[in-house]
Amino acid sequence: MKMFYDELLFQTDKRPWVGELPQTSSNDFQFAIMGDRTGFAIEGKFEEALGLVKNMNPDFIVAVGDLIEGYWQQAEGAHREWDELEAHIKSTGLPFLPIAGNHDYSSVVMKQVWQERKGMDYYAFRYGKVLFLALNTEEPQQSLSPELELAFRETEILSKREPEKAEEVIQALLSNISKQQAQDPSSYQPKPCIGEQQFAFIEKILNEHQDVDWTFVMTHRPIWKTDGTVYERLVQALNSRPYTMLAGHFHKLEVEKKAGNQHIQMGRTGANKHKTGLDEFHHFIWVAVKNGFPSFTAIKLEGTLQLN
Template sequence: MTILQASRYAGEVWYDDVRFQTDKRPWFGQLREIAAGDFTFAVLGDRCGMATAGVFEKALEVVADLKPDFVLSVGDLIEGYWKDAADARAEWEYIDEKIEATGLPFFHVVGNHDYGNQVMLDVWRERKGFDYYAFRAGDALFLVLNTEDPPTELSDEFIDMIKKATYNVQNDPEHMTAHMQAFYDDIVSRMSPEQLEGMSRIDLALSDEQMAFAERVLEENRDAKWTFVSMHKPGWKSENERYNKLIGLLDGRPHTIFAGHLHAMEYSVSGNGEHIQLGRTGGHAHGEGPESDNVLLWVNVRDGKPTYRVMHLDGIGEIGSYKPQTHSQEAKK
């Protein structure tokens, strides 16, 4: 197997220019030079599937006000699974315009909704060029991976069920619970026990080329004080051999792995690595606890080490919503 060279672009960003010969880039803005020292960034969770209108947009407004050095996603920014490229382009046009308007460097990650069939893959490549890459921010290395390489295509029947449920949820949000129950009942009635069991598994796809790229980047950046890996599906919940190889490559390096996909906020530690599963940032809730709230993650890197703050978007209010009140003398006592 040939080890692909990691090529530099825009100073300290690398991509696989053997596999991807394109002038398109899966990010917006220019990362400022962070030679060393402290910096901040935000991580946004899944906007889709079955997005609640305005939530991701609110998160973008918040980060635009707070001005981190850059923003990471964990994928699933569009509903996707389109058979017509024009539909996929229209979804990307809408959300890309919102992202670019923040004026912040924003780094995309492939999610299954973004890249779930050949049409979606082709539109991604047309608009964003490549789907895995790496960059340096000061003493930290960021490795962005694609867990849909290649994508697992769903049946037309299942895609039709997803599209029907998405339409119902987005056009009748007051009855979201009923629509989701109908979606679940539809799945159970049409699928075998074996198919249902398969849906509960976390299946990753990491190509030989991508693994070779990751290995080379990690080897060439052994001086990094901290390594951040961003992917869509939480590999630590899979039995994927290539993910296990990645963990071997990270052995001995302080690192954090960000993922999404399951729409629930989780934090765990394994050896010298942290696993952070992002909660949703607009996608449909998979549960009812605080871990299922709409959130964004704020990360401070100080002296080479990260600290984290989870911001619940429902707890961030607009100043105009706090109206003047009349206070009686009795109430002041």
């Protein structure tokens, strides 16, 4: 298992991934990408997708973040959510490699829980001649006020108790959050941040693995939409190598090419809709890598959709 992380920064035996990547001498393999499970999870949907993925038997699974509801100010709630989720993940018997999303890493408490359970919040791995960068766009943390945390928990309960009203109560919460941000914009920094330490790691790994056929850059927030400065710096570091960027966050599947490279924004794998009237399906993406080059198919929980 060729895993890489910042050994000086992360002096821990904890790891964010579940399971071990199988050994490979081939440059042909398959993996699945899971989209946002939260917020607010529709009970059983993510687990349904895990079952389908398990039956397809990929070499491993990657997830683009927002795996738990999060936004806890007390660690017990976060640990309970991770315990429940990781039991489902382990039941697949497949290696599972997550990225930190805003729900997973949203406050000082959530960051501490992540580090306690998983150690590092960004890392890289290599499989055959393909390099994967699993990056963290959730610095600095954005805590909810005590009032909004209460509203968040109430929304979580109501969306599960009365799923037909989920869109209505979620919109009310998002409106509430927007009002608070408007009243105190200095307390909220919506742009993702990849700091200097993380960029130093990115540049080191890219420099050490110039021989790969393909590079996957995995973030929670689609930085090509949310932070032009970070995106341009990352593209410069990639230095014209073939790559695919993968992200989530907005609960809508979108695929676009920029400078000849695919940028895939995952939709939902279990999460509720966050936009009124958005008719978006639950899915995961199946990636088949052959001779070092990937092809992508969106697997709807009700069917398939070819992306190439």
